[in-house]
Amino acid sequence: LLDKMLHKIINLTVRDVRFPTSLDQHGSDAMHTDPDYSAAYVVLDTDSGLTGFGLTFTLGKGTEIVVCAVEALARLVVGKCLQEIVSDFRGFYRLLTSDSQMRWLGPEKGVIHLATAAVLNAVWDLWARTEGKPLWKLLVDMEPKQLVSCIDFRYITDVLTEEEALDLLVKAQEEDQMQKEGYPAYTTSCAWLGYPDEQLKQLCTDALKSGWTRFKVKVGADLEDDVRRCRIIRQMIGPDNTLMIDANQRWDVAEAISWVSKLAEFRPLWIEEPTSPDDILGHAAISKALAPLGIGVATGEQCQNRVMFKQFLQASALQFVQIDSCRLGSVNENLAVLLMAHKFNVPVCPHAGGVGLCELVQHLILFDYICVSADLRNRMCEYVDHLHEHFTCPVVIQDAHYMPPKDPGYSCEMLESTVQRHQYPEGNVWKNMKK
Ligand SMILES: C[C@H](O)[C@@H](O)[C@@H](O)[C@H](O)C(=O)O
Ligand SMILES: [Mg+2]
Structure with a gap:
């Protein structure tokens, strides 16, 4: 194993898929209104022949x-070499996010942070493959000290120190x-x-x-449509199943409160x-105003x-x-x-979907359950x-549950044939399309 850890990353390629x-x-x-699910898809080659795959998700234009x-x-x-990276992963995270010239593009937000995610996702994939484990298992088996050494605590020590983080990690029991x-x-x-x-x-x-027992509906463009759609779906799923609604940033604050109040009769768990x-x-x-209606606020897919x-x-500004x-x-x-989130006793309900987000985030939420929230x-x-x-290695869903992945890595390797066909703009899928 040590041998493999010592091998060097010799090449990085990134493609627009x-x-x-x-x-x-x-x-x-x-x-x-017209997302083309896309990815900046990263491959890391090493001199041991092992490969790491990573991506970040985009909506089409701008992936370049x-x-x-x-x-x-x-x-x-x-x-x-991998060993050099993971023996001081906090340092490496800092290197990527705090490069004295490039941090001006962020810091830690926007395009440069999406790029950081793609690169680091590939490094984690490579690490998990090197250890021969799915990423969630790599995390679960890791010594708490090493796990915590991957986190950059800069700017968050006022709510979470390294020592506290160690205390919060529970022994894995629920695997x-x-x-x-x-x-x-x-x-x-x-x-x-856009669905009729x-x-x-x-x-x-x-x-x-x-x-399935829990359903999310898109809202926010037209109140009458929202009422009609929520009514249909609530009738179909019955009173005991769970409904969530998602406005994707459409409203101002007061508008959000009044709009959601008008949808309260459908009993959404969150907006x-x-x-x-x-x-x-x-x-x-918004959280404060909607609490009496039993509706929580969820956010994070575009939290920087x-x-x-x-x-x-x-600020008690989210409940999910x-x-x-x-x-x-x-x-x-x-x-x-x-x-x-655990320290503040707020449940984590990951954002997924897109392309590859389910494959990736399932690992994180499994770890959260086994080692943090229980x-x-x-x-x-x-x-x-x-x-x-x-x-x-696509996700496996059974009876509306994510089944823990078994293959080594972080599950975001795409079929090479897919990458070639969908590469923009030269892949066959795009070559003949007026876009
Ligand atoms: C453009 C995307 O499909 C979003 O609509 C999607 O991520 C959504 O917000 C979600 O929560 O799944
Ligand atoms: Mg959403």
């Missing part, structure tokens, strides 16, 4: 900018239960905003048949991204970094933390957020039923 999901309105919401940012980070990775039952999931696949009612009904019927993802105090006001999450938690495997600085930064109340991981067939 896009799927024309907007043609069928998959993934559409009140702000993103993320690709450029990854290329700009490549020199910080190529030439290093067997996860192997047997899996981690509970909810589906967003039935009710994208007939399609929504059909998908909902199918989902109920397959055992997701009611307003600007940067407006912490706005979210706090651990510092923002810290303030959301400090939605970590994202490709928005934050990979596993390193997500570990910090999982631990802070709790399933009000907890579930998002699931979206698109594009899994393009991965070499």
